[in-house]
Amino acid sequence: MKIGHKKKNGDVMTAKILINGYGSIGKRVADAVACQKDMEVIGVTKTKPDFEAKMALEKGYKLYAAVPERAHLFEEAGLEISGTIDDVIQDADLVVDGAPKKIGKQNLENLYKKNNVKAIIQGGEKANDAEDSFNSLWSYDRCYGKDAIRLVSCNTTGLCRSLYAIDSITDVLKARVVLIRRAVDPNDSKKGPVNAIIPSTDVPSHHGPDVESVIKKFKGKIISSAVIVPTTLMHMHSLMVETTGATKDDIVDAIAKTPRIFTVKASEGLDSTAALIEMSRDMGRLRYDLNEIPVWEESINVIDNEIFMMQAVHQESDVIPENVDCIRAMLQMEEDNIKSIEMTNKAMGLLK
Amino acid sequence: MKIGHKKKNGDVMTAKILINGYGSIGKRVADAVACQKDMEVIGVTKTKPDFEAKMALEKGYKLYAAVPERAHLFEEAGLEISGTIDDVIQDADLVVDGAPKKIGKQNLENLYKKNNVKAIIQGGEKANDAEDSFNSLWSYDRCYGKDAIRLVSCNTTGLCRSLYAIDSITDVLKARVVLIRRAVDPNDSKKGPVNAIIPSTDVPSHHGPDVESVIKKFKGKIISSAVIVPTTLMHMHSLMVETTGATKDDIVDAIAKTPRIFTVKASEGLDSTAALIEMSRDMGRLRYDLNEIPVWEESINVIDNEIFMMQAVHQESDVIPENVDCIRAMLQMEEDNIKSIEMTNKAMGLLK
Amino acid sequence: MKIGHKKKNGDVMTAKILINGYGSIGKRVADAVACQKDMEVIGVTKTKPDFEAKMALEKGYKLYAAVPERAHLFEEAGLEISGTIDDVIQDADLVVDGAPKKIGKQNLENLYKKNNVKAIIQGGEKANDAEDSFNSLWSYDRCYGKDAIRLVSCNTTGLCRSLYAIDSITDVLKARVVLIRRAVDPNDSKKGPVNAIIPSTDVPSHHGPDVESVIKKFKGKIISSAVIVPTTLMHMHSLMVETTGATKDDIVDAIAKTPRIFTVKASEGLDSTAALIEMSRDMGRLRYDLNEIPVWEESINVIDNEIFMMQAVHQESDVIPENVDCIRAMLQMEEDNIKSIEMTNKAMGLLK
Amino acid sequence: MKIGHKKKNGDVMTAKILINGYGSIGKRVADAVACQKDMEVIGVTKTKPDFEAKMALEKGYKLYAAVPERAHLFEEAGLEISGTIDDVIQDADLVVDGAPKKIGKQNLENLYKKNNVKAIIQGGEKANDAEDSFNSLWSYDRCYGKDAIRLVSCNTTGLCRSLYAIDSITDVLKARVVLIRRAVDPNDSKKGPVNAIIPSTDVPSHHGPDVESVIKKFKGKIISSAVIVPTTLMHMHSLMVETTGATKDDIVDAIAKTPRIFTVKASEGLDSTAALIEMSRDMGRLRYDLNEIPVWEESINVIDNEIFMMQAVHQESDVIPENVDCIRAMLQMEEDNIKSIEMTNKAMGLLK
Numbered sequence A, B, C, D: 001m002k003i004g005h006k007k008k009n010g011d012v013m014t015a016k017i018l019i020n021g022y023g024s025i026g027k028r029v030a031d032a033v034a035c036q037k038d039m040e041v042i043g044v045t046k047t048k049p050d051f052e053a054k055m056a057l058e059k060g061y062k063l064y065a066a067v068p069e070r071a072h073l074f075e076e077a078g079l080e081i082s083g084t085i086d087d088v089i090q091d092a093d094l095v096v097d098g099a100p101k102k103i104g105k106q107n108l109e110n111l112y113k114k115n116n117v118k119a120i121i122q123g124g125e126k127a128n129d130a131e132d133s134f135n136s137l138w139s140y141d142r143c144y145g146k147d148a149i150r151l152v153s154c155n156t157t158g159l160c161r162s163l164y165a166i167d168s169i170t171d172v173l174k175a176r177v178v179l180i181r182r183a184v185d186p187n188d189s190k191k192g193p194v195n196a197i198i199p200s201t202d203v204p205s206h207h208g209p210d211v212e213s214v215i216k217k218f219k220g221k222i223i224s225s226a227v228i229v230p231t232t233l234m235h236m237h238s239l240m241v242e243t244t245g246a247t248k249d250d251i252v253d254a255i256a257k258t259p260r261i262f263t264v265k266a267s268e269g270l271d272s273t274a275a276l277i278e279m280s281r282d283m284g285r286l287r288y289d290l291n292e293i294p295v296w297e298e299s300i301n302v303i304d305n306e307i308f309m310m311q312a313v314h315q316e317s318d319v320i321p322e323n324v325d326c327i328r329a330m331l332q333m334e335e336d337n338i339k340s341i342e343m344t345n346k347a348m349g350l351l352k
């Protein structure tokens, strides 16, 4: 396994990152890495020459065929590729995998490990597919210097942030969460449902244990259930967290002090996921990404030491800054997670 | 106030029911009353001469103008009305109000009380707008002989049934419920959202206290939150109920023994609200009404004495048989709630 | 090939119909056949033991495994089957195929022809997969006594009816139709889109030629384009038909005289596909099927001899009565299409 | 009426633009004006202190109360306003009205005319509410120096562009257009439909005449019908244009030469409105605005001299660059429409 990032004769040597799987997550990670000072994107891969591949080239990324046997498709479509993944993987300090669920694990076993290159796989994979599960607030140190890490899902990332805020002011005894999940990402026109609610009939759902894979001390304390509903914009979480005590003001303060999570007010017109996305569009965010977790201030309430609150999760983007921090941890580029978070946020233009 | 239903010289005297507001709820109550042996529909009212008014006439109901000043609209449209509500209200033993939210209360004050006629108002009204809140299982006796009763909402009715099953085998310590609400009824093409999730930012939401208005002993024990999602078919509830203990088998049994609630299996293809409605269509139900509450058997689980389960609620129809029972209670037609439930179910063709 | 239906010694011998593929179309054809006097359902097939299979048994149909190797699944699920399709196909006078797109053609080649049994395949198949394309109004005579017939799609059936009405009063010079298609049937929770419009980028779309496969004299005269939109209830057609001349009154009259198509008024509240389905629910139709084609009266207009009108198509049900008529034609049970239409309509309770 | 823009002693005097009604259209026009060299935004108005008002302040716009009596609401909410519209209107060379349908007309009569200030009202108003109807390609000259102009709707603007391309190579004999309209803008969570198609039962719809208000020579030649479908992203148009002759290549070329319209390929994955918006997000467009009209190349076809094609319209943004050009025309800042188009496009970063 290659050694991570090193500084040489005063110059800063930037970490060389390859993005394998330039889809919803992959393309965002590429753009987030590209705007950091200490990293660079040495290439992105695509399985087919569609408009996303074209766009990658227009943005100036070197394009590689993710599946060598399909390289000819790019030529036939008149898209210039710099080779296949086999031609570039050895140059990478770390690969960020952005392939679909289950393919990430296969890539890790068949490609990244074989080529002795560090790799991040995404939240579609299982906790034990990698050495550990990453969240910038909770497991940065645990993942420091590691070779194969799973960046947890959008839902888990969102819960890790709100639980961090809560944990900073009180003790969590038991957390119950109901996840109302968006059906598909907004670019998808194939999957449904069009007009139905689909329950995850396994209750508790896998989301609780997934949070616990990041926050070991919450083992057995997070219980979740989930439904899928016909919308594309964001997930929604209803949290009910039994604690040893806290006030609404405490919680609002704690959220204000926690990175990448903030409160919003329905009374200001931010009364649905549609309004939140409109805000993000107005803010001029690239692809309207709302990387931070918005919590409705009106929804925060404490009864009998139990905290209630509702938050939304922009599934396409909340994990993106975490990927950048994870790179820094795995390549031992920065020891302090808060410093990495600040660097990432500043480069990406996040609010906090 | 008129005295309720009485039998005379051997003949059964049927209760004379007027339906004021023949919309989603009103038209279903009309059909449910019409098929009972001990009641009859003496008339239904409409505010305008639309296709629902036509359909009422075709079904053989006598049609009255709900708003006397609008009577001329019916004539102009060529629809034969038998008069206005003022012409018929004195003949009614009881009026079932089916007017929209807030209008029910007004009708009660300005119309039913003034005409000294018993009345049921629906779940859009508030608990203290009437003498008590009705559910066939929980408050039949309390409403017996009363003059003005509120028939609680579809969501509250659904929760009352599952909590009845649970209460029959264990003690409820605390119940947490997250309601994922359908946006509009399927006949509505005006309201949204089209592609958003809308949180009720008051947490806990009003649904918990509403259940407690029916089940007084649960005072302070039911905590709920709610979101609205872009679907028309059914609501969904995720229940988390702390108890003194129960097994999954106990719960399945208890549900089997409780009227108007049953278990369904996702493994049989009943894996979404869309599939449940398809089942109801296949069963030949009028308007595909699924008056019973379906609970996903796979979702029932007990951890640390806390019961988890997911249920769906067909918002248009679960309260309909309750309206029939409520009539019997208010008009003192049957003392035993279980007997009324059985009569109603049999006449309507319910499963249980 | 077996000879069709014959009457023997005074008794009426009913045609023995097997339904292969008891899905959206298959189950409806079964129920429509079952209520005819001159036919009976000798069995229905399912590929898996889901709730639809259970429902078929509850309705009293004999259930067979469509795929012999999967017969054990039914036993394991505790569902009683009467055997596999191989055990029953020889007893059938005719098989109505209800299998998904492309499977119907395979079944015809591999199963029905091999067993020498007459068969109807549905609109998912191509025109030249069968001997001819059926519509009760246009091609009954052509299909009389034939062995393998394609019952055209819901959209084609809808257009055949409105074009029949128009053709009865004027000459069609050119018809342009834009089809706004429902995304999925209401029982489907898997396919999308959730929030997108998908164009058929082949313009003209295949729908025009498909109509021409039924109405040969319109060869080259029907031009269509199509989009898919996120709704489940009905398709919508915008028709623009150049003719040699007609008035709006002529058209309204012609529609009134044509079977299985009628006018509705938006002014009566029937102003969307949602309202039309509500009407059908109110009418007490099984599964709310609206087998007739509704045309908005307000939308009918004639400018420069070009007829404009908008109609909706209940995709799940408009082809069902046609399947019944097609059986009568293929088995030579009734020579006169109008008589068959009347028999079918009466048995099914259609308006006209 | 004030005289329009003039240059003084070498310096360029920028046109002072006030945006009255900072909603979907208003905020986009503000940003588009702000990035032009020859204009500036002197203020924007809001009726209430919501998040959009906050965002306007954060962007550096001076905020004014649109309704003087509501000024106190802003103070109460802690939002700094620079006064009410009455304080700023006299400083404006031109007001761009962005108020909802019908309010624009009222504002023109009661506010702009009274204050003797030039004004653009938007497409929600009627053709004869203003002096003329604007499109950069068709009526720039007609609107030159005028005082009150209506900027036509998103649909009309889209059609004006494709018809311009077609008109540049052949003669339009008759155009038929079916509009499949998005239900609401993506920020809206109040209006529906959730699961229905709503026809405009007036056929032809008002869209044809609206195009003719811009392109006088097409008087009587444009016939349209329209439906509303449950999606938020874009409208879709199916065009059928009878001409004196053209080839597909001609049309593709003509589109390539026409400003603000381009072809896209479904074969590259751009096969739905969802994919088009994804492309726009990837392009880094502010609020993902796709100001240009995309036409599906695969859908372009010519049969018997009739052109078929399908195009999408990003309703929130296609009219924005037209507003900028309209300002230049009305204030006589640039005589040549093509030069204005180029200036606008360059400043806004449009593709063409």
Ligand SMILES: NC(=O)c1ccc[n+]([C@@H]2O[C@H](COP(=O)([O-])OP(=O)(O)OC[C@H]3O[C@@H](n4cnc5c(N)ncnc54)[C@H](O)[C@@H]3O)[C@@H](O)[C@H]2O)c1
Pocket (backbone or CB within 6 Å): A020, A021, A022, A023, A024, A025, A026, A045, A046, A047, A048, A066, A067, A098, A099, A100, A101, A102, A103, A104, A107, A122, A123, A124, A125, A152, A153, A154, A185, A315, A316, A319
């Ligand atoms: N989209 C989300 O909401 C979201 C949020 C958090 C985490 N995730 C996780 O991120 C991962 C990627 O999801 P996504 O939504 O970006 O998927 P996506 O479908 O948008 O993108 C996947 C990309 O991988 C490419 N690909 C397919 N096979 C490949 C292979 N063998 N090698 C390399 N690339 C291949 C595809 O062409 C596509 O470009 C999944 O694990 C998912 O669970 C997704």
Ligand SMILES: NC(=O)c1ccc[n+]([C@@H]2O[C@H](COP(=O)([O-])OP(=O)(O)OC[C@H]3O[C@@H](n4cnc5c(N)ncnc54)[C@H](O)[C@@H]3O)[C@@H](O)[C@H]2O)c1
Pocket (backbone or CB within 6 Å): B020, B021, B022, B023, B024, B025, B026, B045, B046, B047, B048, B066, B067, B098, B099, B100, B101, B102, B103, B104, B107, B122, B123, B124, B125, B152, B153, B154, B185, B315, B316, B319
């Ligand atoms: N639809 C549901 O899901 C549902 C479920 C349970 C309870 N409820 C409750 O039932 C009540 C009725 O709701 P709905 O969904 O049937 O509404 P609806 O809009 O379908 O029907 C209301 C009917 O009342 C008529 N109406 C209006 N003003 C009237 C007046 N002044 N007098 C008499 N009639 C009048 C309307 O014309 C309409 O026919 C509400 O309280 C609602 O909260 C509705």
Ligand SMILES: NC(=O)c1ccc[n+]([C@@H]2O[C@H](COP(=O)([O-])OP(=O)(O)OC[C@H]3O[C@@H](n4cnc5c(N)ncnc54)[C@H](O)[C@@H]3O)[C@@H](O)[C@H]2O)c1
Pocket (backbone or CB within 6 Å): C020, C021, C022, C023, C024, C025, C026, C045, C046, C047, C048, C066, C067, C098, C099, C100, C101, C102, C103, C104, C107, C122, C123, C124, C125, C152, C153, C154, C185, C315, C316, C319
């Ligand atoms: N649903 C509509 O809107 C509609 C309208 C008109 C025509 N059609 C056509 O009707 C046909 C059936 O469509 P559907 O919507 O009823 O489909 P469906 O998916 O609802 O039902 C198909 C049924 O066939 C069964 N099946 C699968 N493989 C089979 C096999 N090898 N042999 C026998 N059965 C098999 C499936 O289990 C299922 O029960 C298609 O050709 C379709 O294009 C559908």
Ligand SMILES: NC(=O)c1ccc[n+]([C@@H]2O[C@H](COP(=O)([O-])OP(=O)(O)OC[C@H]3O[C@@H](n4cnc5c(N)ncnc54)[C@H](O)[C@@H]3O)[C@@H](O)[C@H]2O)c1
Pocket (backbone or CB within 6 Å): D020, D021, D022, D023, D024, D025, D026, D045, D046, D047, D048, D066, D067, D098, D099, D100, D101, D102, D103, D104, D107, D122, D123, D124, D125, D152, D153, D154, D185, D315, D316, D319
């Ligand atoms: N959104 C579109 O798709 C679209 C496209 C093209 C044209 N248009 C037209 O643009 C106009 C504006 O539409 P929109 O979609 O931007 O609406 P919108 O509802 O998004 O915004 C309207 C804004 O006007 C404000 N407003 C209300 N009353 C006002 C008053 N009296 N004075 C000043 N401001 C007032 C509202 O607060 C809101 O901020 C309409 O004529 C509409 O038809 C809209």
